[in-house]
Amino acid sequence: MTNFSLSGISSFSSAQLKLHFEESSCRLDLTGLPDVSASPSDASDGAPGQRLSILTGWELNLGQRAALQGKLEHLQALVAAVQPYVRHLVSNHPCPQGDPSSPVSLEPRGKGHRLQLRSSQANTEPLDLQLDDAELADLTQCLDQMLQDQRLGISLPLPAPQPLRRREQPRRKGAATGWAAPAAALGALLITAGLASVIPLPERKRPAAQPPAPTTSQR
Amino acid sequence: MPRRGLERLDLLLLAIEALDLHGSEAMLWSCEQLGLSAAFPDRVALWKSRCRNPLRRASRRGELSSQEQQGLVQLVCSLSQRLYPMLRQLLSSSEPEQLNSQRWELFSSRYRELIQERMNEKRGAIRLLIDSSEGESLRRQVVQTLLFCAGPGGLQRLEASLMDGSR
Numbered sequence: 001m002t003n004f005s006l007s008g009i010s011s012f013s014s015a016q017l018k019l020h021f022e023e024s025s026c027r028l029d030l031t032g033l034p035d036v037s038a039s040p041s042d043a044s045d046g047a048p049g050q051r052l053s054i055l056t057g058w059e060l061n062l063g064q065r066a067a068l069q070g071k072l073e074h075l076q077a078l079v080a081a082v083q084p085y086v087r088h089l090v091s092n093h094p095c096p097q098g099d100p101s102s103p104v105s106l107e108p109r110g111k112g113h114r115l116q117l118r119s120s121q122a123n124t125e126p127l128d129l130q131l132d133d134a135e136l137a138d139l140t141q142c143l144d145q146m147l148q149d150q151r152l153g154i155s156l157p158l159p160a161p162q163p164l165r166r167r168e169q170p171r172r173k174g175a176a177t178g179w180a181a182p183a184a185a186l187g188a189l190l191i192t193a194g195l196a197s198v199i200p201l202p203e204r205k206r207p208a209a210q211p212p213a214p215t216t217s218q219r
Numbered sequence: 220m221p222r223r224g225l226e227r228l229d230l231l232l233l234a235i236e237a238l239d240l241h242g243s244e245a246m247l248w249s250c251e252q253l254g255l256s257a258a259f260p261d262r263v264a265l266w267k268s269r270c271r272n273p274l275r276r277a278s279r280r281g282e283l284s285s286q287e288q289q290g291l292v293q294l295v296c297s298l299s300q301r302l303y304p305m306l307r308q309l310l311s312s313s314e315p316e317q318l319n320s321q322r323w324e325l326f327s328s329r330y331r332e333l334i335q336e337r338m339n340e341k342r343g344a345i346r347l348l349i350d351s352s353e354g355e356s357l358r359r360q361v362v363q364t365l366l367f368c369a370g371p372g373g374l375q376r377l378e379a380s381l382m383d384g385s386r
Contacts, residue, residue, distance in 0.1 A: 024307065083372070090367050090380040092360045112312070134311035137303075137366045144372035161379035169384050 023138035053153030224381035229272035
């Protein structure tokens with residue numbers, strides 16, 4: 001569910017814009033300003049003055065557990081970690097996203113997912129959150145709604161989801177046991193053939209020489 | 220679409236039927252709502268498309284047309300969004316444990332029944348899926364896939380996932 005509100009700020013000539021995206025355990029608020037220099041044709045939905053093109057801040061509330069604030073680069077890092085991670089989850093192949101130097105990283109931990117957020121301020125420990133599938137799904141839905149919202153004029157470059165390569169695909173359970181029966185049959189055949197070749201063949205006894213039968217002439 | 224993608228797509232639809240007692244009716248209604256009547260004009264056409272799954276007891280030869288593929292993917296995503304609260308409950312750790320285990324038991328028994336009714340039980344993949352212990356993680360994966368393919372970006376994710384191994 002998304003809401004859009006306009007609130008005036010006395011010190012600015014333009015209005016501050018706010019976008020809200022909300023799910024059961026997650027709420028994402030974006031605050032920003034419209035790009036008044038943009039031409040009307042740039043705004044695909046509504047007037048250009050109602051398109052959030054300059055992000056001044058964002059806040060992510062994960063239920064009662066954490067409230068995060070950040071700048072555009074942190075939001076980009078969050079999207080860049082969550083979207084590919086979830087894409088891999090749909091293929092049942094969870095794959096860690098984000099390295100220890102990036103502001104956001106996401107990896108599987110236990111039955112859930114470990115979301116780590118690193119502050120740009122020095123001497124600040126990274127925030128370590130354990131999300132279950134439902135919480136991660138709520139976060140994903142909020143980010144999906146934000147990315148597809150026409151009122152957001154910020155570009156968050158994200159490659160389209162791609163199929164996994166053959167070598168990346170998780171091995172299907174039972175694929176190994178599927179070959180077990182034919183392999184056992186072939187093995188049994190080879191062992192039988194090997195044993196049969198070891199067993200000596202019985203010597204063929206020549207029949208004892210018999211006196212030639214008397215030939216009788218027939219008339 | 221690779222064979223494995225086709226199998227997964229049908230098993231996802233079967234999971235939707237297991238979650239929703241009126242799942243088959245909801246599919247027909249969603250087909251109309253999504254404008255998929257050209258691909259699936261009636262329940263027989265939908266059933267015929269689903270029977271392209273090689274794991275089915277009465278499987279049909281041939282491949283799905285791109286219109287049918289796209290339609291089935293849209294149908295799964297739309298129904299996942301409709302069932303999102305239920306899927307969320309099943310995979311949430313904050314739900315009461317006893318209640319959730321009852322929900323899982325109900326889903327698993329219905330899913331197993333539907334699989335035994337429609338799928339070829341001689342196939343290893345099916346035997347694993349209906350196995351009470353081994354199949355638990357597989358059934359959880361199916362529900363997880365449905366959960367993450369709900370929502371505005373779910374369609375693209377599911378489409379890409381079903382094409383796994385094709386590049």
